[in-house]
Each structure stands twice: as structure tokens, then as C-alpha cells.
Amino acid sequence: MIAIADYGMGNLRSVEKAFQYLGQEAFITEDPAAVRGASHLVLPGDAAFGDAMLNLRAAGWDVAINDHVASGRPFLGICVGLQLMFATSEEMGQHTGLELFPGRCRRFPAKERVPQIGWNQISIQRPCAILHGIEEGSFFYFVHSYYVEADVAEESVAVTDYGISYTSIAARDNVFGVQFHPEKSQKVGLRLLANFAALK
């Protein structure tokens, strides 16, 4: 059973629909305690980093996420969900994140159109369970103004170019984060979600 964290931000239904389309049992929950019974946890998000962290903490999601990750069960952050997994962000002031990965979120350099909106490619840096069957150079759908800068090279599984080369997939053990929206990335995105759902 896949839990999708609802902390008042983002289009969660599309994530749930994508898992259901894949024949997976998924549910959206506002209650962090409900995650204890889930095998997998997904943290989506489309909001500003600071507001998102405030909402997560206010509802106790930060503790629930840490417990889930510590238990070794699979965890996936999507878009701002990935950014929140890092230590800090400079989006509208300085903010502290969930600190699952050392690193920070930065705004794209001014030479590119911001937000980045559209389909961009991933360049795979190292093998990763959620990339099984996904080709180098595959296009995923991205929408974001900030990107993550990972401090630990081994945790940067795929990178994407947009003015700079940045981490578009971060992973360590059973903890994964993707900057793009797999639930909006057609076949290749569904494959990634199916890979995640298949993890034990």
C-alpha cells in the first residue's frame, strides 16, 4: 500500500491516478500516523519550499517521514518533494529542509527562462533501482524555478542540463527523489513509478 502525503500542496490526485493505473493500491492521506501501515511513502509538492516545510512540520510529517525512512521502507519525493529532502533552500529566504541529503536548493541562473517548463532529458550517472528499463537521455516533464545541488556525488543518480547541470534524481538506499513529474511523463514516468512500487 502506497501512501501519498497530503500536506495542503500540489496536485496529488494525478500521482494517485498514476499508481492506480499501474494496478497499485495507493491512498492520499492528511494523517502522518496513517503512514505506519503503508509499505511506501510518496511526498509530492508544487509549492514554495518555505511554506511547504512549515506545513510539513505543523502536521508532524517531518517526524513521520524520518520514521518511515529509518525503517528502510521505500520513500519517493517528487518535484518540491525532492527539494525538501535536502538540507537548505534559498527560495524566498533561508530555510531548513528535511536534511535527508546534504546539499541545497538554488535558483536557476538568469540566462535561462524561469521557471523551466517542459520535457528535458536525464543523463544517468550511476545505476539506480527506480531507473530499471529506462534509457539514457529519456525525456521527463519538469516544472521548477529552483534546482538541487547535492554535496555527495554518489547520491546524484541522474543530472539534467538547464543553463547548468543539476541533480534531477537523488538516491541513497531506499530513499529517492526526482525533480521531474513522473506522473506527467507518459510511459517512461509510469515505468519509474512502477519500479518504485516494486521495491521492497
Place this chain on the structure above:
Amino acid sequence: MLAKRIIPCLDVKNGRNVRGVKFSADIDAGDPVELATRYDAEGADELVFYDITASSDGRSIVMDLVQQVSERVFIPLCVGGGIRTYDDVRAILKGGADKVSINSAAVLDPQIITRSAESFGSQCIVAAIDALRRPDDGSGTPSWEIYINGGRKATGIDALEWVDELVRRGAGELVLNSIDADGTRDGYDIELNRAVAERVDVPLVASGGAGTTEHIYQVLTEGKASAALAASIFHFQVYSIPEVKTYLSDRGVTVRHYEP
């Protein structure tokens, strides 16, 4: 590399897709759910649903279509047409759309852009404009005027000044509809797109006038648009999306090819 996007637009009236010429609609062009499914299989990069009845009944029909499409189509879905209030924006996003396209309402009350972008993030707030080219004043510099209410009402607002304000207020993307070019299949207004692209830093979607693959190529290169929106050439199968993308990639434009 970020790909240039090809976006089919479905103009929905009474649950059917229709096409317009110079903003007056009404040739039946098929079932929107069927069309959306076909475009998804062809590798459309996004879909836009435009409610051209712009009434509350029309809205619920469009949202019902979006619901149906989103069960099996996993690409971004944008809804526009007849949005009047912040509550409309909220309802559309809650109803399953990924983005909302706001047009006339922003002219009548620009706060709708500010407030929506603050609440939901710029990434899902698209500002659309309907621009009509002004008669040549002899200066050699083209200019455009903003129209509202489906291109029927002139506002006296200069289009280039207006896009600055829309971006300042938090619009994350702009759709530029050329009233002159709409439905003519004579090509996009390249100068309009280029003039806006050089002023603002958000992505631009060119709209109105697509008749050939060359038109699409021109607006994505000379016109500097990030994406090209088209309706009738796709609805009536003048071109398929793969044909357009192959034409573009043969000429060095980065696009995403898709095999279902």
C-alpha cells in the same frame, strides 16, 4: 536539453470540440476525450482544454472531460476559458488540472494573477493574452492591443506593457494568441512572439495561425517561442504530431519523440 513543446488545443463547447476562425467558433471537430487520447498516443507534450462557452455549465463540462482524460493520459493538462475569480482558479486546480490559463479576468482585475500565483505557485498560473496588431503608425515598430471577451472588446492596453505586468505579478508562462492570425492557417505572428520573448524571461507559448510545419518551425526559432499551440491542423489531421516533430528535429530543433 529542454525540448520545444507541441501543444494541441481543444476548444470545447457543449462537450464537443469545435474550431474557430478569427475567434468565431463552430465547426464540430470531434469528441474531446477521443481526441485527447489520440494526441497522447501521438506524443503531445501537453493538452489545453479551452471552455469557449465560458459559463458555469460549460466549466463543469470541461472539468468532467479533464477528469475522464486524466484517468489514462499522463501529460500536463491546462484548462482555460471564462475564468473570472480566484475561486474559479482554485476549483480548476482541485478538479485535476495541472495549470490554469487566465485571460480577460486578469485585465479586469490583475490581482487574480498575484493572488493565484502566491497561493498555488507561478508554475500553474498561465496568463493568456489576445492581441490584435495596431495599424502601422509609420514608425516601423509594430505594436499590438489587448482584447478581452474572446477577442470582442478592445481595451486600449498595449500588449508589450501588459506582458511585463503579468510576469511581475507572478504568471509562470504566457500564451500569446494573435487575433489576426487565429484560424487563418497563414502562420503565427512571428513579430509578436519575438517582441515578447525579448522582454520577459518566462516561457512563451505561441498560439493562432498554424497551417504548416514550417509555420511551427518559424515561431519556435525566429519567434523564439518555447512551445507552439495548434488546433485545427491536428483536429483535421492535416498533420500528425509525429510529422510536426520529425520536421522540426530534421531542422535541428530539439523535440521529444514518443512511441506509445
